[in-house]
Amino acid sequence: MSQASHTSEIKSPTFSTTPTWLNRARIISALAYILILIGYLIFIIVCIARYPSCERAPSTPWWFNSVFLRLSTRTLTFNDIQQKLNDYQSNFSLQALWLNPVMRLSAESNPLAWNDIEMNLGGESALMNLINKSHESDLRIIVDYPLNHLSIQSPKYLANDDSYFVWNDQGNLSNWVTVDNPQKSAWTYNNRKNSFYLHQFDRNSDAIDVNYRNNRVFKDVINSLSSWDTKYLFDGFNIQGISYAYEDYEYQNEDVNGSSRTRHLDEDYLLLARIKSEINPNKLLLLDSVDSLSTSNDQILTRYYGDENKSLGGVQIASINDYILTDAHSNNVTGIFHRYSQSIFFQRNQPLIWSSLSSNSQLNEAFFAACLFHVGVVAIDLERQGQQFTTDQLSRLRQISTFVRTLDVFRAGRIQQNILSDSKLLTIERARRGSRHHIIIINLSNTVREDKIELKEGNTNAVEVLLTNLANPGVKYETNALLDMTETIRLEPYEYIILRWSPSIDGLGIIF
Incomplete structure (x- = not known):
């Protein structure tokens, strides 16, 4: 009986032909890449930490807004x-x-x-x-x-x-x-x-x-x-x-x-x-x-x-008497805000006491709503205005008062006021990098006015209705509805609408 023979093939050891200097270069490149990623991550963290949305607004006195x-x-x-x-x-x-x-x-x-x-x-x-x-x-x-x-x-x-x-x-x-x-x-x-x-x-x-x-x-x-x-x-x-x-x-x-x-x-x-x-x-x-x-x-x-x-x-x-509302101003309330925007008080950001001598509750609500978008204090006279406001009017003024006192954009944001040349609608915008923009669009005349509003900063494709006193807002102007800013806004006398939208992320654009 013959025994099968098994031939074992012994392989010679394989040696790399890659040069040592190339291996070292690869290692160095990998380490450099890791260091770059770490540095990039640190850069992102620093940018986010320094981005204004992460900064607290400066403290304000108890009476502010x-x-x-x-x-x-x-x-x-x-x-x-x-x-x-x-x-x-x-x-x-x-x-x-x-x-x-x-x-x-x-x-x-x-x-x-x-x-x-x-x-x-x-x-x-x-x-x-x-x-x-x-x-x-x-x-x-x-x-x-x-x-x-x-x-x-x-x-x-x-x-x-x-x-x-x-x-x-x-x-x-x-x-x-x-x-x-x-x-x-x-x-x-x-x-x-x-x-x-x-x-x-x-x-x-x-x-x-x-x-x-x-x-x-x-x-x-x-x-x-x-x-x-x-x-x-x-x-x-x-x-x-x-x-x-x-x-x-x-x-x-x-x-x-x-x-x-x-x-x-x-x-x-x-x-x-x-x-x-x-x-x-x-x-x-x-x-x-x-x-x-x-x-x-x-x-x-x-x-x-x-x-x-x-x-x-x-x-x-x-x-200041020039900025106190009286019945004599009822046809040109925007004139008060125009004079104010040209004044040294506006330029120096010196707070005013905003008050009214009128008993017209519709006019007063619109006037005080606009005043709350500016710097200072709104003084409501109990007998002349306070007892004339309806429950709905008081509710809206409370809502505005709450967010102008609590939101950083009102406590430390920029103020941009504009009176539209054709319609004479008044707009007051508050903006602060990292905070949502807020704007009030208001008809302070005694006739119907309409106009298109151009928003120049922020994510203007997603503008949200925050609050309005429109008599018939419908679905278009209901709270939280998204508004198409290419369309005309029509306001009856003393009607207003408050909008908000997100800021652009230009401060972080370089990261992404």
Whole structure:
């Protein structure tokens, strides 16, 4: 039997013929590629971290973009107001109540004393309860503080404390007239003193201007404000009449070149700065609309905000007459916003108190909606506007108030206002890189207007309806509907629509 033979083939070992230098080059290339990927990843992370959508907007004061409810008459006691706090807060989504003076006043509404509380309103205990309850509900309390004059029924006047007031013993009467009646002299003769006293406010011949050049008056006002600040914990003061506090020392006639002998003197600004330095720096100071009367020079009014170097303090917000809505503006409300966009206040981003003297609820809703897209505070007068708004109108204003206070694009975004040349529709856009754009398109005229709106930035192919007061919005304008911006938008009088859309990702375009 023969045995099969198995032949085993022994393979010789195989050796690579690839050069060593090439292997090393491949390894180095792989490592370099990995390092590039790691660097690219780090670059992406840094870009995302630095992209504005990841940056928090700077902190803003409590009053910024707020709603104040103004109680402009003294028909409610402190207890009455306290009982209505919840209703006020739920109806208006407000941040502060703005009270009339709580000090004792004469029948003509002139102060009798700067430190005494009006007992008919409820007295000290009731005022403290109101302030405490408001603070518990996260509401602030602002109060009017008139400082230019007292009543001739005041104890100071009745005590013949003559140096406390402005008298003209020389008899050379200037041509100064009252604010209330430009046909009436601001000087009135007093038989007892055989002299004339100054009253820049007529008030049925009840007012008399105090003499701030008397150091006692200056100290009394400073101490009074400091007392209201520390004792009652008010959150802010509406300073009334600061522009009338000082007058020309020699009582010279007003001239025709526009400079005033009775208003906006350097001493007025210094008095305001001293007041600012004496109270808690966190307290709010307001400039009253009476101090911007008959003043067309914005440079004069902007000084009340303090100097740019902050060496002299001033108010945080101001009520400027040129931007207060009245029924006389009802046919040209856009004119208010046009003037504002040309003003130094807009250029310097100085907040305004936006208010209205109209009782037209449709007009007021549209006006306040537009104002909330600008910088400042909306002040709603309870009797003139608050009680005229419908439930739906209040609901819409609450929604707008909420997102302008909470969204970064309103707290720190750019403002672009435009009045369309053909339709006169007003548009106000808020934009911030990394945040969604918001725009309000509003018809502030009393006739139907329509126009096409051109959006220049962001993802304008996906524009969403956020809110509207259109009477018949239909499916096209319902909330969250996507709007075709190539189509014309038609608005009835005082109608508006608020849109939002995503920003472009130009900041990250290089990555992708």
